[in-house]
Amino acid sequence: xxxxxxxxxxxxxxxxxxxxxxxxxxxxxxxxxxxxxxxxxxxxxxxxxxxxxxxxxxxxxxxxxxxxxxxxxxxxxxxxxxxxxxxxxxxxxxxxxxxxxxxxxxxxxxxxxxxxxxxxxxxxxxxxxxxxxxxxxxxxxxxxxxxxxxxxxxxxxxxxxxxxxxxxxxxxxxxxxxxxxxxxxxxxxxxxxxxxxxxxxxxxxxxxxxxxxxxxxxxxxxxxxxxxxxxxxxxxxxxxxxxxxxxxxxxxxxxxxxxxxxxxxxxxxxxxxxxxxxxxxxxxxxx
Numbered sequence: 001x002x003x004x005x006x007x008x009x010x011x012x013x014x015x016x017x018x019x020x021x022x023x024x025x026x027x028x029x030x031x032x033x034x035x036x037x038x039x040x041x042x043x044x045x046x047x048x049x050x051x052x053x054x055x056x057x058x059x060x061x062x063x064x065x066x067x068x069x070x071x072x073x074x075x076x077x078x079x080x081x082x083x084x085x086x087x088x089x090x091x092x093x094x095x096x097x098x099x100x101x102x103x104x105x106x107x108x109x110x111x112x113x114x115x116x117x118x119x120x121x122x123x124x125x126x127x128x129x130x131x132x133x134x135x136x137x138x139x140x141x142x143x144x145x146x147x148x149x150x151x152x153x154x155x156x157x158x159x160x161x162x163x164x165x166x167x168x169x170x171x172x173x174x175x176x177x178x179x180x181x182x183x184x185x186x187x188x189x190x191x192x193x194x195x196x197x198x199x200x201x202x203x204x205x206x207x208x209x210x211x212x213x214x215x216x217x218x219x220x221x222x223x224x225x226x227x228x229x230x231x232x233x234x235x236x237x238x239x240x241x242x243x244x245x246x247x248x249x250x251x252x253x254x255x256x257x258x259x260x261x262x263x264x265x266x267x268x269x270x271x272x273x274x275x276x277x278x279x280x281x282x283x284x285x286x287x
Contacts, residue, residue, distance in 0.1 A: 036133040037076055039178040041094060044079035047216035052239060053080035055207045055226075056128065056157055059241045061085075063203040064124070064153055072124035073147075075112045076133075082126045082155065112140045117147040126155040129239075131190065132182035138193050145197045150248035154199060157241050159184045164211045165238040187240055199244035206230070206237035 043049045060082045072086025083089040093107035110116050112130050125144050131137040144154055159165055161184035172180045191201070209229025210222045229237060 036178050036181060037092075037130075038094060040129065040133065041077045041079055043178055044077050046214060047219060048212060048214050049079075051210075051216075051219050052208055056080060056239065056241065057082060057084075059205050059207050060126070060155055060157075060243075063205055063241055063243045064155060065202060065243075065245075067151075067153075069124040069153070071122055072126070073115070073117065073122050074126040074128065075110075075115075076128050076130040080128065082128055082157075083124060086124045113143055115143055115147055119146055120149045120152075122147045123149050123152045124155070125152065126157075128155075128157040129159065129179070129182070131156065131185055132159055133178065137183070137185060141193050141197060145199065145246065148246045150246055152246050153202065154194075154244050154246070155241065156190060156194075156244070157239065158187070158190060159239055160206070160237050161186055163236045163238045165208075168212050187242070190242060194242070194244045198247070200247055201242070202245050203243045204241065206234050206240050208238035209233070209236070210238070212238065 044053050057080050061084060064085050067085075069086045071088050071090065072083040073090045073092075074081075074083050075092045081089070083091075089106065091107045092112075093109045108116055112127065112134060113136055125148055127140065127144065131140060134140050148154055159169075159179060159182055161169070165179075166184050169176070169180045169182070169184055187204075194201070207226075209225045210219060213219060
């Protein structure tokens with residue numbers, strides 16, 4: 001009986017050793033987030049990532065209000081430069097490097113949860129698809145708020161879970177790789193967090209209505225879906241861009257209209273969706 005038990009225990013021990021070899025090493029949430037950001041940099045070099053990056057860059061250029069932004073910082077991927085309006089641009093350096101690959105711009109090694117800047121020192125802060133891969137997205141926003149200067153702008157780019165992108169994420173089989181390993185936070189949740197911090201919505205836009213496919217030629221042929229989606233199914237875009245501002249203490253949040261321009265909706269993006277969708281638009285821009 002004892003010999004049989006000994007053999008059984010030995011077999012179980014061998015099975016555990018084999019399983020441990022197949023099982024990935026346990027990593028902390030910080031190291032997993034670093035890996036995800038690095039893989040996102042590589043993904044932006046693909047046809048699908050390049051297409052999303054191009055649309056994101058165009059959207060940020062439209063939505064960030066004109067003004068003087070002395071210092072800008074972009075966390076996450078630096079494959080797409082979203083700091084065109086900043087006089088001095090700083091990027092997050094990829095792990096193992098001192099600057100973005102192939103780019104001479106200034107970069108710092110850091111994590112979005114712990115940024116190496118003083119309080120109220122950054123005028124334009126961009127988080128391109130960073131919250132989706134953070135273990136503490138609300139903490140990232142709190143950190144962003146602390147370093148954002150009064151009247152500074154925070155740009156948040158994220159994936160929309162209620163879209164073909166979200167559907168592909170939910171049916172992805174096996175080990176998920178970025179971007180499909182992301183949280184795909186809802187627009188409503190991100191807006192709630194920024195409102196709790198006292199940040200004011202300035203502008204917002206939905207983008208990328210094509211399916212998440214990797215063939216560059218097919219993506220190009222389906223480019224007509226961008227205009228169609230913006231008009232007919234704006235709720236189901238693959239991604240979104242939100243721009244919020246940190247108001248100076250005691251300053252009125254009512255913006256005076258610029259001469260020659262028309263004031264657009266000042267409602268939060270989520271509450272404005274049904275009305276904007278009925279008009280065939282999904283853009284909230286405060287001017």
